[in-house]
Amino acid sequence: MKLKKYLSFTRIGMMESLQFRLATVVIVIGNLLYLTIVFFLWKAIYASSGTDVVNGMTFSDTLIYLVLATALFNFMEMYTVWEMGRSIQSGKIVLDLLKPMDYRKLLFWSYSGSFVMNFFTTFLPTFIIVGIVTGGAIPLKLNLLYFVISVVLAIMINYSIDFIVGTICLFTESIWGINIMKQVIVLLLSGATIPIAFFPEPMKTIVLYMPFQSIYNAPLTLLLDGSPDMEDVLMILGTQLFWCVTMTVISKLFWKASLRQITVNGG
Amino acid sequence: MKRKGFGFYLRIYIKILTQDLKSKMSYRADFIISTIGMIFTNIAGFVSFWILFRNFPSINGWSYHEMLFLYGFSLISLTPVQCFFDNNWSLRINVYNGDFIKYCFRPINLFFYYQSEVFDVKGLGQFAFGLGTLIYSWGKIGLDFTPLILLKMIVFLITASLIMIALQNAAAATCFWIQNSFYVMDLVFKFKDYARYPITIFTPVFRFVFTFIMPIAYIAYYPSLVILRPDDVPILSWLSPLIGCAFFWLSYKFWMFGASRYNGTGS
Numbered sequence A: 001m002k003l004k005k006y007l008s009f010t011r012i013g014m015m016e017s018l019q020f021r022l023a024t025v026v027i028v029i030g031n032l033l034y035l036t037i038v039f040f041l042w043k044a045i046y047a048s049s050g051t052d053v054v055n056g057m058t059f060s061d062t063l064i065y066l067v068l069a070t071a072l073f074n075f076m077e078m079y080t081v082w083e084m085g086r087s088i089q090s091g092k093i094v095l096d097l098l099k100p101m102d103y104r105k106l107l108f109w110s111y112s113g114s115f116v117m118n119f120f121t122t123f124l125p126t127f128i129i130v131g132i133v134t135g136g137a138i139p140l141k142l143n144l145l146y147f148v149i150s151v152v153l154a155i156m157i158n159y160s161i162d163f164i165v166g167t168i169c170l171f172t173e174s175i176w177g178i179n180i181m182k183q184v185i186v187l188l189l190s191g192a193t194i195p196i197a198f199f200p201e202p203m204k205t206i207v208l209y210m211p212f213q214s215i216y217n218a219p220l221t222l223l224l225d226g227s228p229d230m231e232d233v234l235m236i237l238g239t240q241l242f243w244c245v246t247m248t249v250i251s252k253l254f255w256k257a258s259l260r261q262i263t264v265n266g267g
Numbered sequence B: 001m002k003r004k005g006f007g008f009y010l011r012i013y014i015k016i017l018t019q020d021l022k023s024k025m026s027y028r029a030d031f032i033i034s035t036i037g038m039i040f041t042n043i044a045g046f047v048s049f050w051i052l053f054r055n056f057p058s059i060n061g062w063s064y065h066e067m068l069f070l071y072g073f074s075l076i077s078l079t080p081v082q083c084f085f086d087n088n089w090s091l092r093i094n095v096y097n098g099d100f101i102k103y104c105f106r107p108i109n110l111f112f113y114y115q116s117e118v119f120d121v122k123g124l125g126q127f128a129f130g131l132g133t134l135i136y137s138w139g140k141i142g143l144d145f146t147p148l149i150l151l152k153m154i155v156f157l158i159t160a161s162l163i164m165i166a167l168q169n170a171a172a173a174t175c176f177w178i179q180n181s182f183y184v185m186d187l188v189f190k191f192k193d194y195a196r197y198p199i200t201i202f203t204p205v206f207r208f209v210f211t212f213i214m215p216i217a218y219i220a221y222y223p224s225l226v227i228l229r230p231d232d233v234p235i236l237s238w239l240s241p242l243i244g245c246a247f248f249w250l251s252y253k254f255w256m257f258g259a260s261r262y263n264g265t266g267s
Helices: A002-018 A021-049 A059-076 A080-090 A093-098 A103-133 A143-172 A176-189 A201-208 A217-224 A230-259 B006-025 B028-055 B064-077 B079-084 B088-097 B110-116 B122-141 B147-176 B182-194 B204-213 B221-228 B235-260
Strands: none
Touching: A002 A103, A021 A059, A021 A103, A021 B182, A059 A103, A059 A143, A059 A217, A080 A093, A080 A103, A080 A143, A080 A176, A093 A103, A103 A143, A103 A230, A143 A176, A143 A217, A143 A230, A143 B028, A176 B028, A217 A230, B006 B028, B006 B110, B028 B064, B028 B122, B064 B079, B064 B122, B064 B147, B064 B221, B079 B122, B079 B147, B088 B147, B088 B182, B110 B235, B147 B182, B147 B221, B147 B235, B221 B235
16 A cells, blocks of 8 residues: 555656646757757767777767767756755755655655656657667667666666755755756766766776766666677666665665754744 | 936946845855856866867867867856846746746836846856866967957957857746746756857758857857957858847847736735
């Protein structure tokens, strides 16, 4: 019966996001614009380089990687830091803390409805368009399954990182600065701006040891490889699972410890 | 009504500005974190350039330092919109909750009064970073430096900023018609990231689009050609000051038209 409680949040979230149909249109336009820019930029880059394959990635690979990274970003971005920061500033957080539900779960599930909607309205169209533009360069085999599993793990890692950053807002009461720092670090070090395969050597190894690459690099690597070694797949998913557990535990402990420090203005 | 002079507005602006800075200073932690966040954003932009050019020596005939020049140029030209027009981001919320009505009752220009209320200090960090990048690449490319070139530089930087200001004004003003205009603002805000690429990488159709329909090529590319490639300046570069003023004027009229339709919320 426990799941039913959470799923009712999903339902409400779906209804809520149906109210903002225009936002969906704007996001899809934004993705298409980004697709155009990335397409021509990397086309020019590959044309200047003189070879078809750079760092093991073809032009189509790079295009799919970058555009889907953006699509994943739109899909996964829950504005958790904003939501928490604003609740803390306005004092609304007190009401949420009084609810008979863990705050961490409450926040996640109340956003889950938008996940479902965003998947169909922004991610799927972008996925199909980029598939068509690259002439079917996305392999449609078992890798799709790995991709889905990987994305689920990525969502949880991303959420935990967001939640940790949001908890920091309890102490700083600064939202914009903290959020932009998080966003910049995650987008750069996860490979969403430039594929990690292009990173120069010492940097690449360091980045692969960080949790951020599990958010975008891992699912996209799995998606692009049509016939992967089982070993590689397990390695990537295992790393993701490791980070998922680690970050979840850290975020929970950090939140628990911080909750005692909380000072709420009014409310 | 008697028109008020420039001196009058300048005096008012300084008065409002001092109040704003005073109130900002009471949130010192937020101020420091936001500034660090801004610096992070710029460093990340720089790092992604660096990674890209580690793999590819030139893109479409544009060298690393020339691209850096474009990047620095775009950062500086984006400073005014960040510093002086940041209140556009709050317009949506002010309109939504009815606070906007207070601006309508002042005997001074509505647009001026609204924008004057916030001065964003973070923009200065961006300015410094942009200036550093510009000077560095200027030296590396070995461009001339004469008073005339400096004058040209300043004129064309102002031009470029006017375009971005105009785009943001127009995007912000959409909130007078649509509820959730955050996504429109966000879309336009991302234009600045696309502005740093030379427009020659696009096919003619998209060159036309980015020159005349979504004028992002004027944020850095066309104006900077005057300095960067002085032997071969297209007519559009020379026209860009005019285009900048025209766009700014149009966006101002659009903004004011939206404001004139504002009815308040009745509270």
